[in-house]
Amino acid sequence: MTRELSYAAAINEAQRQALELNEDVIVLGQLADMPTGIFGTTSGLVDRFGPGRVQDFPVAENLMTATAMGASLVGTRPIIVHQRLDFMIYSLDAIVNWLALWRFKSNGTSNMCITIRAIVGKGWGQGPQHSKSLHAWFAHLPGLRVAMPSTPYDAKGLLLESIFGECPSVFVEGRSLFSMTGAVPENAYRVRFGDAAIRRSGKDITVVALGMMAPQAMRIAAEVAKEGIDTEVIDLRTLAPWDQTKVLDSVSRTRRLLVADPGWRSFGVAAEIIATVCQALHNRLLSPPVRITLPDSHTPMSSALEQQYYPTDQQIIDAVRASLR
Amino acid sequence: MDHLSHRTITQIGKYKLERGDLPPDILLALLRQMLRLRRMEEALIREYHPADEMRCPIHFCIGQEAVPAALSMLIRPTDYMFSHHRSHGYYFAKGAPLKELFAEIYGKETGANGGKAGSQDISHAASRFYSGAILAGAVSIAAGAAFAVQHKRLDSIVVSGFGEAATDEGAFWEVVNFAGLKKLPLVLVCENNRYATFSDQLKRQASDNIYERVRPFGISAVRIFGNDVVQVYQALKSAVDHARTGEGTVLVEAYTYRLNGHVGPEDDSVNNYRSATDIEFWKMNCPIRLLEEVLTQTGELTPAARERMETVIAEEILGHFAFAKANPFPECPDWRRSNWSEASPLADKLLGSAEESQFDHCQADARLEPY
Numbered sequence: 001m002t003r004e005l006s007y008a009a010a011i012n013e014a015q016r017q018a019l020e021l022n023e024d025v026i027v028l029g030q031l032a033d034m035p036t037g038i039f040g041t042t043s044g045l046v047d048r049f050g051p052g053r054v055q056d057f058p059v060a061e062n063l064m065t066a067t068a069m070g071a072s073l074v075g076t077r078p079i080i081v082h083q084r085l086d087f088m089i090y091s092l093d094a095i096v097n098w099l100a101l102w103r104f105k106s107n108g109t110s111n112m113c114i115t116i117r118a119i120v121g122k123g124w125g126q127g128p129q130h131s132k133s134l135h136a137w138f139a140h141l142p143g144l145r146v147a148m149p150s151t152p153y154d155a156k157g158l159l160l161e162s163i164f165g166e167c168p169s170v171f172v173e174g175r176s177l178f179s180m181t182g183a184v185p186e187n188a189y190r191v192r193f194g195d196a197a198i199r200r201s202g203k204d205i206t207v208v209a210l211g212m213m214a215p216q217a218m219r220i221a222a223e224v225a226k227e228g229i230d231t232e233v234i235d236l237r238t239l240a241p242w243d244q245t246k247v248l249d250s251v252s253r254t255r256r257l258l259v260a261d262p263g264w265r266s267f268g269v270a271a272e273i274i275a276t277v278c279q280a281l282h283n284r285l286l287s288p289p290v291r292i293t294l295p296d297s298h299t300p301m302s303s304a305l306e307q308q309y310y311p312t313d314q315q316i317i318d319a320v321r322a323s324l325r
Numbered sequence: 326m327d328h329l330s331h332r333t334i335t336q337i338g339k340y341k342l343e344r345g346d347l348p349p350d351i352l353l354a355l356l357r358q359m360l361r362l363r364r365m366e367e368a369l370i371r372e373y374h375p376a377d378e379m380r381c382p383i384h385f386c387i388g389q390e391a392v393p394a395a396l397s398m399l400i401r402p403t404d405y406m407f408s409h410h411r412s413h414g415y416y417f418a419k420g421a422p423l424k425e426l427f428a429e430i431y432g433k434e435t436g437a438n439g440g441k442a443g444s445q446d447i448s449h450a451a452s453r454f455y456s457g458a459i460l461a462g463a464v465s466i467a468a469g470a471a472f473a474v475q476h477k478r479l480d481s482i483v484v485s486g487f488g489e490a491a492t493d494e495g496a497f498w499e500v501v502n503f504a505g506l507k508k509l510p511l512v513l514v515c516e517n518n519r520y521a522t523f524s525d526q527l528k529r530q531a532s533d534n535i536y537e538r539v540r541p542f543g544i545s546a547v548r549i550f551g552n553d554v555v556q557v558y559q560a561l562k563s564a565v566d567h568a569r570t571g572e573g574t575v576l577v578e579a580y581t582y583r584l585n586g587h588v589g590p591e592d593d594s595v596n597n598y599r600s601a602t603d604i605e606f607w608k609m610n611c612p613i614r615l616l617e618e619v620l621t622q623t624g625e626l627t628p629a630a631r632e633r634m635e636t637v638i639a640e641e642i643l644g645h646f647a648f649a650k651a652n653p654f655p656e657c658p659d660w661r662r663s664n665w666s667e668a669s670p671l672a673d674k675l676l677g678s679a680e681e682s683q684f685d686h687c688q689a690d691a692r693l694e695p696y
Contacts, residue, residue: 021675052476058499062499070473073405073470094462104663107442122693124693181685189679190676190677190678
């Protein structure tokens, strides 16, 4: 019987093991040292490792990122945590003008070993300032790695890979996934960047899904299988870099593509993936590739409007059917 | 000097430098360092246009030599230093190789950053020197380095040089709050040269007393006449000692002036942003001149010794130019590897692999609590 952990507990365990494995790992974040521990993801760490290695931080997000940078230069491996990705935006100067280009402008003589955890809300009226997922912004920047795990297994393995890697990593966590449980091995293991997971093999259509839309894509695949549609589901797991090889290989077999991206439509990740596929396989596609994304709108608060805002299973099922028609 | 302010500073007239208790060898070394920096900048200005081989923005620091000269004699190789875009003085102060600065400006392969950064973004990781052009951003990273130095209980300190314009930015005040809270081993050196490009500090801020404004945050702060290299040396020495003994962060506000334009060798007086009286005051009280007057008067600096100093410096500078010009331009890099490290030695060492099992995707979304 394999051990099961929730997504939040897997993140907690990855940090605990990282703190055990290497004394240079530190965790900084507002309320990181509280018993509730950022939705349980840092609970207990301060008791185990002390207030020097697990620290609360002033509500100064730009400084928090810059502090991680300076601390990395002195040999630590900081993990910084934003309870809401939206607050991270105060640190855009640190991220865009300094962090992303640090290795480049040092001509490869200096790396930033930093992990930025950023949590994206969904539901219960999170509204326009607690639910933005700006993963496409970060993936646009040379020099950053961007992870978007959808399972507890990936959350742990990718977080460890981020912490002990040599690139700055933005680790985007879907809060709607936090209670989902799955098998998580006890050892400290790695999941590589740029290595997508084929969650389901199929021959009729490739569905590339990201983050919180990956479980949804799997549910839809099970649903349309009842009517004989055989879906291949690829969970991209990381955006920068993203696994072009697996996606191109899959679409060259299925010759149909749907991308499910929990971000805004215009200039987004779905557009990038579809453009890449069209350039490589333009004469092989049997139907136009489909984008399932959030509308080009900010998130509403009302639960009635939330239901309209986030793509429903039925919308995606209809899109899959239309693609095969 | 209780009422030092850009508003009234010219009332000082001709400044009289007091040598204090500094021994002659320190004074002569300060003079040599200031002259090295001055002559280097003058040479770069002269060479900038004739062949247009230095194709990057350069913010020269003529007139602002006192702070870098003093720092160069007070900090250790194990210390960290961060600078803004007017970087040459700090690069020099940290003891980073000057020929690599020249080669960097020329965009050459052997430049400090292989021609990727240029003057305003130059760094030298082996010398623990870093710079960048987005003002308070570098001060913030310096605070982070100081945080880790404290966390790891290292003997180093961190020096962050910036101009008064960086204090317009909110990011600066995040540093001040955090540094005061944590008593970080950080020396904040504010070279207040009055202008953000062409904009007077007193057009941007209600007063020019930054040192007073940081004190309530728990930071020790002093202001000095930044062209008096003896005062500068003494203030920075006590700041460095303070930070190194764990007493916390110090800010030194040094009132000074750049005699060249904001950027490049050109005269920018078309913007009419500074008065002839001011410029005359600062030329008359240039830091090199002030010290030289004292040393000449006492006979500690003879004309012959002065000439020898100049000869050695001129030769050194010629060597840097020769190095920069003789070396090749970089080849086209691998863009991906230039931006991302593909190696992960620590992950290779510490992390293993694991089998992934089937995940049950038919689980409900987490029900978020109101918080």
